[in-house]
Amino acid sequence: MRILGIESSCDDTSVALLEKTEAGFYIQKEKTASQIEIHKKYGGVIPEIAGRKHAEQIVPLIEHILENQEKPDLIAVRSGPGLITGLLVGIEAARALSYAWNIPLIGVNHIDGHLHSVELEQPIQFPALALVVSGGHTELVLMRDHGDYTKIGKTRDDAVGECFDKCAKILGFDYPGGPKISREGKMGNPSAIAFPRPMMKDANYDFSFAGLKTAALYHLRDHPDVSVPDFCASVEQAMIDVLIEKTLRAVKEFAPKSVLLVGGVSANTKLRDTLKEKLLDIAPDTSCLLSPKTHSMDNGAMIAVAGYYAYTKKGASDMMALSPEPQWAVDRPR
Ligand code: KG4
Numbered sequence: 001m002r003i004l005g006i007e008s009s010c011d012d013t014s015v016a017l018l019e020k021t022e023a024g025f026y027i028q029k030e031k032t033a034s035q036i037e038i039h040k041k042y043g044g045v046i047p048e049i050a051g052r053k054h055a056e057q058i059v060p061l062i063e064h065i066l067e068n069q070e071k072p073d074l075i076a077v078r079s080g081p082g083l084i085t086g087l088l089v090g091i092e093a094a095r096a097l098s099y100a101w102n103i104p105l106i107g108v109n110h111i112d113g114h115l116h117s118v119e120l121e122q123p124i125q126f127p128a129l130a131l132v133v134s135g136g137h138t139e140l141v142l143m144r145d146h147g148d149y150t151k152i153g154k155t156r157d158d159a160v161g162e163c164f165d166k167c168a169k170i171l172g173f174d175y176p177g178g179p180k181i182s183r184e185g186k187m188g189n190p191s192a193i194a195f196p197r198p199m200m201k202d203a204n205y206d207f208s209f210a211g212l213k214t215a216a217l218y219h220l221r222d223h224p225d226v227s228v229p230d231f232c233a234s235v236e237q238a239m240i241d242v243l244i245e246k247t248l249r250a251v252k253e254f255a256p257k258s259v260l261l262v263g264g265v266s267a268n269t270k271l272r273d274t275l276k277e278k279l280l281d282i283a284p285d286t287s288c289l290l291s292p293k294t295h296s297m298d299n300g301a302m303i304a305v306a307g308y309y310a311y312t313k314k315g316a317s318d319m320m321a322l323s324p325e326p327q328w329a330v331d332r333p334r
């Protein structure tokens, strides 16, 4: 089966053509048009500009991907959650293709896409526990099967990616700031500044990063000559400590067969290495499935994989009725 995956809500327009065989998923062709250069000057994504750019990019991208290709068997498109301006562009393009070619269309949850990014390398072993860390989400999700999820915890305010980005912004780094904090932090001492670890010891699986962001802001205001590498390493360590502690506690409680780390922030090397190492200590038989670094940020390939499973389990979406769902929680069934 060949699946066309379309992702267009945040700052990337991305289209991929995948083949699903007995051996797994194979990416035949993919291309992403990033808007980062445009949003950089505003320090974050501006929805109206993003929508316009998606509209400009989507048709040339689809044309490029499908050049000299047979038509696919399924079209999968991110239909939520996310910025409605971008979701609309992806859905309308996908609907037009589905109608013109008479092939099924499936609306995919963006977080379900991130979860399935690991299947670009290996199958998920269920039951699984997933730590989802991105610019808009920080969640712990129990996965019993494809599409059968329970969210056991989430951030009560900022997402961890947002905290990375805001800390970077106060240092004068460009958006997205996560990779820059991480790069500077490699040269610093992670224990140099004792930043708070919000909610780390609370008996639940929720997170909170707004207080840490404020603590970082005040620290910089009061210590303008702080070592930037020490500042970055310390703030990064505070975020990682909280994420890892809560994830490991959930591993002990739910004893999953695999632990997934997905979402844009899963590209963070220190977070990846720490999770692998600590998981090996407490649950050596549990597999650690990391989103491939090449596909940890938003992309069409992960949407195609999640779309394949959603379609095989429950069939296609109603082509005419499919509409954006900006608030679609990953554990709400379609
Ligand atoms: O999943 P994603 O591409 O978009 C959303 O769905 O939000 O995630 C983007 C986020 C940004 O906040 C970015 O700063 C963060 O992922 N990010 C990182 C790293 N690479 C990307 N954060 C920390 N370390 C990184 N290496």
Ligand code: ZN
Pocket (backbone or CB within 6 Å): 110, 114, 134, 135, 263, 264, 297, 298
């Ligand atoms: Zn994302």
